[in-house]
Amino acid sequence: MKYAGICSDRGHIASTNGCGAVMGSKKLKAIAAHGKAAVPIHDKSRFTAAVKDWWEQNNTTLWGMTIPALGTNAQYSATHDLGFLAIKNLTANIFPDHPKFNGDNVRAYYNGKPHPCYACRFTHCHEIELKSGPHKGAIVEEAEYEGAEAFSSMIGNTDVDAAEWLNNLNDRLGMDAKEQAFTLGLALECYEKGLITKKDTDGLELNWGNTQAVETLLHKIARRNGFGDVLAEGVMRAAQKIGGDAPKFAVYTHKGNAPHVQDGRGMWSIVFGMAISDMGAGAAGDMGDLGDLAPPLGAAFMDPATAFSAEATPKLSFQMNRRGNFIDCLGICMFVSGVQLKTVADAVSAVTGWDFTWREAVDVGDRVLNMMRAFNIRHGHTREHNSASPRLLEPPSEGPAKGVSVAPEWDKMVDIYYELMGWDKAGRPLPETLKRLGLDSVARDLAR
Numbered sequence: 196m197k198y199a200g201i202c203s204d205r206g207h208i209a210s211t212n213g214c215g216a217v218m219g220s221k222k223l224k225a226i227a228a229h230g231k232a233a234v235p236i237h238d239k240s241r242f243t244a245a246v247k248d249w250w251e252q253n254n255t256t257l258w259g260m261t262i263p264a265l266g267t268n269a270q271y272s273a274t275h276d277l278g279f280l281a282i283k284n285l286t287a288n289i290f291p292d293h294p295k296f297n298g299d300n301v302r303a304y305y306n307g308k309p310h311p312c313y314a315c316r317f318t319h320c321h322e323i324e325l326k327s328g329p330h331k332g333a334i335v336e337e338a339e340y341e342g343a344e345a346f347s348s349m350i351g352n353t354d355v356d357a358a359e360w361l362n363n364l365n366d367r368l369g370m371d372a373k374e375q376a377f378t379l380g381l382a383l384e385c386y387e388k389g390l391i392t393k394k395d396t397d398g399l400e401l402n403w404g405n406t407q408a409v410e411t412l413l414h415k416i417a418r419r420n421g422f423g424d425v426l427a428e429g430v431m432r433a434a435q436k437i438g439g440d441a442p443k444f445a446v447y448t449h450k451g452n453a454p455h456v457q458d459g460r461g462m463w464s465i466v467f468g469m470a471i472s473d474m475g476a477g478a479a480g481d482m483g484d485l486g487d488l489a490p491p492l493g494a495a496f497m498d499p500a501t502a503f504s505a506e507a508t509p510k511l512s513f514q515m516n517r518r519g520n521f522i523d524c525l526g527i528c529m530f531v532s533g534v535q536l537k538t539v540a541d542a543v544s545a546v547t548g549w550d551f552t553w554r555e556a557v558d559v560g561d562r563v564l565n566m567m568r569a570f571n572i573r574h575g576h577t578r579e580h581n582s583a584s585p586r587l588l589e590p591p592s593e594g595p596a597k598g599v600s601v602a603p604e605w606d607k608m609v610d611i612y613y614e615l616m617g618w619d620k621a622g623r624p625l626p627e628t629l630k631r632l633g634l635d636s637v638a639r640d641l642a643r
Contacts, residue, residue, distance in 0.1 A: 196419060196427035198374035202366070207312060207320075210371035212452060212475035213429075237548035245542040250316060252534040256483075262319045262530055265298030267340035272297040275348075277502070278461030278595030282348045283403055284380030285446060285458050285586055288594025292353040296343050304355065307337055317531060328356045335363035341456040342366075345376030349456060350383060351403030361409060368417040373476050377430045377446045377453035378416075379409060384444045385437055397421040429453070431584070442584070449582045452476040459587060461596040463508045463608075464501070470583045471512055471612055473567035473576070483533040485518055485557055503596070505604035509612035517560035524559055562632045564616065565624045569637045578622050581609055 199219060200210025209215075218224075236242050253259040261269040274280045275293040282290045294300055307321035321337040338346070338359055346352060346361040365375055385391045386401035393400060397415070399408045399422070415423025426433050430453045434445035447453050452475040459466025469476060501507040522532045525543070532539065536553040544551040568576070582588075582605065590600040601608075613620065617628030629638040 196416060197429045198371040200369050200371050202369050208366055215369055236546050238545045242542060242545035245538060245545050249534050249538050249542065252538060253531055256533040258530045258533055263317045265302060266319045266337060268296060268301050268343055269298035270340060271343065279458045279465060280348055281344055281456050281458045283351050284384045284444060286384060288591050290348045295355055296347050310336060325356045325360060330360045335359055338362035342372045344456045345372045349376045349380050350409055352406050354406065357406040361406060364410060364413055368413060370417060373456055374429050374453045376456045378426050378433055381430050381434055381445050382426060385441055390437060390439050390441055395422060444586060445584055446586050447584045449580045450475055460591050462502050463601050464511045466583055466587050466601060467508050467608055468512045471581050473571050483518055484536055485514055503599055505607050509608045513612055513615040516564055517557055520563035521556045521560035558632060562634060565629060565632060565634060566637060568624055569641055572623060581622060
């Protein structure tokens with residue numbers, strides 16, 4: 196199916212953009228790595244000092260002050276109150292049961308066991324035992340924020356244990372929770388509004404909150420069985436197959452993928468960041484400074500004052516993407532990397548022996564952004580691909596963003612972002628931009 200993931204270490208899954216489907220198409224079942232050699236470090240004392248400084252800074256970052264204690268669900272209720280919790284395929288913006296899914300209550304309810312990523316001090320991942328329902332007693336990994344949202348508010352479910360089980364099942368079946376959330380949301384809304392019936396769904400009653408039907412449907416999607424064969428195409432293509440008003444209900448960017456499991460209409464930087472990205476649903480965003488080039492982002496990402504700013508939104512995406520794509524090159528987690536960019540550069544220098552500066556780190560991010568864009572242009576990318584489906588451009592009917600639509604400001608924001616990136620009005624990197632970054636060969640390729 197289109198949004199298969201690459202699974203590793205239980206709940207830690209590389210699932211965005213159907214990377215598992217790429218492996219499957221090449222008949223590649225798995226990749227295994229093993230060995231006993233030590234990782235070489237050029238200057239151990241300098242590296243140790245950089246790591247110590249790194250962790251001290253982490254105690255004061257937005258993620259460092261919330262995630263270790265409460266997990267990523269520390270933001271569940273906050274996002275509801277700010278208006279960007281994904282509820283019933285974005286047909287609603289009020290979810291009274293949101294406190295049950297917030298990190299403090301989830302941790303108190305389960306009292307789970309830490310199950311951290313390798314060598315990570317945050318230990319925000321937990322193993323929990325389900326307390327009720329048909330799967331009572333099952334040991335699963337606590338759902339991350341988007342997984343919890345996907346199987347609670349998004350499908351109209353108010354049962355915490357059911358949400359945790361469905362997230363676990365989706366992981367075990369190897370599917371991307373983001374694409375799954377909006378694919379399920381589409382199916383449930385289409386059923387509610389009569390576009391599809393029990394005849395289409397193989398007898399399943401796809402009412403909001405029917406977690407048993409959703410559980411059955413997950414198996415059908417993973418195996419392309421019956422109606423699952425339609426949904427296994429992902430939200431955009433499933434909507435096209437269903438027809439009628441389904442494309443109006445579907446939530447996706449014009450590159451064809453679902454966004455992160457949030458209602459981007461309540462925070463324009465979310466929907467814009469997903470639509471402008473050349474990474475499908477996986478826009479690289481990292482909160483922190485850009486050296487002297489920009490102040491630290493930190494909580495600005497969730498600042499209500501900039502939620503609907505056509506000026507701030509593209510600038511925020513520009514800053515986060517430059518930094519985020521550099522951080523991704525290091526293979527480290529965004530949650531632990533919101534420290535000073537100089538500290539990250541010092542750690543890289545200590546490990547490699549390079550004289551690596553934060554300015555070079557920004558250049559790395561810029562090169563990634565420009566090379567991805569050039570590659571996508573070669574394969575047909577146009578400015579139109581930097582937009583989103585009708586549902587994402589319409590105003591919410593309730594909540595903090597009631598009546599506010601990003602649509603009138605969209606072209607202006609795209610223009611600002613392109614200009615900041617050094618691209619033309621069509622979104623093509625200018626020759627001088629590519630040459631400044633040492634990408635002369637890319638400039639020649641685009642010129643052809």
